[in-house]
Amino acid sequence: MDDTFTLVTGGAGFIGSHLVDALLTDGHDVRVLDDFSTGKDENLDEAWALAAQGGAGLQVMEGDVRDEVRVRDVMDGCGAVVHLAAVPSVAQSMEDPVGCDSVTHGGTVNVVRQAVEAGVQRVVLASSCAVYGDAAQLPIAETTPARPLSPYAGAKLASEEVCMDAADAGQITAVCLRFFNVYGPRQDPGSAYSGVISRFLAAAAAGEPVTLYGDGRQTRDFVYVADVVRAIRAALSRPLVGATVVNVGTGRETDLLQILDVIDERAGRRLERRLEPPRDGDIRHSCADARRAGWVLGWEAVTPLAAGLAHTWAWFSGGYGAEVATWRFPPGGRDGE
Numbered sequence: 001m002d003d004t005f006t007l008v009t010g011g012a013g014f015i016g017s018h019l020v021d022a023l024l025t026d027g028h029d030v031r032v033l034d035d036f037s038t039g040k041d042e043n044l045d046e047a048w049a050l051a052a053q054g055g056a057g058l059q060v061m062e063g064d065v066r067d068e069v070r071v072r073d074v075m076d077g078c079g080a081v082v083h084l085a086a087v088p089s090v091a092q093s094m095e096d097p098v099g100c101d102s103v104t105h106g107g108t109v110n111v112v113r114q115a116v117e118a119g120v121q122r123v124v125l126a127s128s129c130a131v132y133g134d135a136a137q138l139p140i141a142e143t144t145p146a147r148p149l150s151p152y153a154g155a156k157l158a159s160e161e162v163c164m165d166a167a168d169a170g171q172i173t174a175v176c177l178r179f180f181n182v183y184g185p186r187q188d189p190g191s192a193y194s195g196v197i198s199r200f201l202a203a204a205a206a207g208e209p210v211t212l213y214g215d216g217r218q219t220r221d222f223v224y225v226a227d228v229v230r231a232i233r234a235a236l237s238r239p240l241v242g243a244t245v246v247n248v249g250t251g252r253e254t255d256l257l258q259i260l261d262v263i264d265e266r267a268g269r270r271l272e273r274r275l276e277p278p279r280d281g282d283i284r285h286s287c288a289d290a291r292r293a294g295w296v297l298g299w300e301a302v303t304p305l306a307a308g309l310a311h312t313w314a315w316f317s318g319g320y321g322a323e324v325a326t327w328r329f330p331p332g333g334r335d336g337e
């Protein structure tokens with residue numbers, strides 16, 4: 001990676017703020033562009049503390065990724081862009097498909113165009129396993145045909161195409177990372193559609209019952225945020241050309257009842273389960289074929305679910321201090337290089 005700024009759009013969000021911390025820790029100058037719609041000031045507290053220790057600079061710019069002038073300005077002096085800003089909610093995209101497409105797809109059009117204009121070499125895009133829809137076969141490889149089932153998924157697929165077109169034209173190197181179910185500290189448990197682990201842990205910390213939709217046997221590929229950050233770091237630093245699409249998952253399926261068992265253990269009591277009917281549109285099973293990430297990025301997820309849940313529980317339950325040294329850098333290296 002260059003010594004110039006790395007631009008992180010959506011850097012005040014859950015995944016973005018962890019990425020910012022890791023880049024600063026390793027001495028890279030970081031610029032954040034965020035409109036703070038779901039991002040939070042406090043997510044950047046640690047980043048400011050790291051920057052204050054010297055060694056790397058942090059600039060936080062408030063603005064909208066759709067704003068041409070703003071994005072042109074923030075692109076100045078950047079060597080790479082990690083584009084995370086989006087409306088990251090399937091449910092919200094169902095309620096407001098036009099608005100969500102405008103941010104997620106339209107924002108990507110603007111970010112990529114301004115990156116090309118500014119001569120930025122590399123764009124790493126946060127895509128999603130949602131592009132696969134309800135895949136008939138597991139694990140899901142990148143060769144599985146995309147079947148987006150929501151405006152959110154459609155906007156992510158369209159965003160990938162924007163990146164790929166620019167890469168095919170030789171204008172940038174593009175890496176589209178299809179994140180599976182990311183979890184970790186700072187994930188907002190705010191809505192019924194937030195990451196299920198954050199909702200369970202927030203309920204456990206508050207002593208409230210957890211809500212389970214369906215029988216709890218639905219599976220997901222849960223990947224810890226520090227591993228995701230390592231994948232992004234690898235996508236920034238590996239010698240790649242053209243366009244690359246890579247799954248970012250563990251290759252392991254876990255059902256929700258298994259997650260609850262681990263949380264029961266952590267919380268020291270059995271959480272009350274409140275059962276609700278399955279939700280429309282929820283897919284039954286999901287799991288990444290994560291081999292391409294190994295071949296292309298030299299990356300694999302290294303954080304065992306129990307360890308990731310322990311760190312995340314520590315954050316949700318307020319016992320975070322003692323865990324800080326370990327949650328960010330799981331065994332196996334911290335920079336993905």
Ligand SMILES: NC(=O)c1ccc[n+]([C@@H]2O[C@H](COP(=O)([O-])OP(=O)(O)OC[C@H]3O[C@@H](n4cnc5c(N)ncnc54)[C@H](O)[C@@H]3O)[C@@H](O)[C@H]2O)c1
Pocket residue numbers: 009010011012013014015016033034035036037038039040063064065066083084085086087088089103107126127128129178179180181182183195
């Ligand atoms: N968390 C997951 O499990 C997951 C899975 C697949 C893909 N993703 C993708 O990863 C990215 C980051 O997700 P996250 O979980 O950290 O969500 P998040 O909501 O915490 O982060 C998104 C960030 O983008 C910012 N943002 C939104 N609209 C913006 C705009 N118009 N201009 C500037 N900034 C804007 C928000 O304020 C927020 O800080 C998203 O693109 C999301 O779709 C996340």
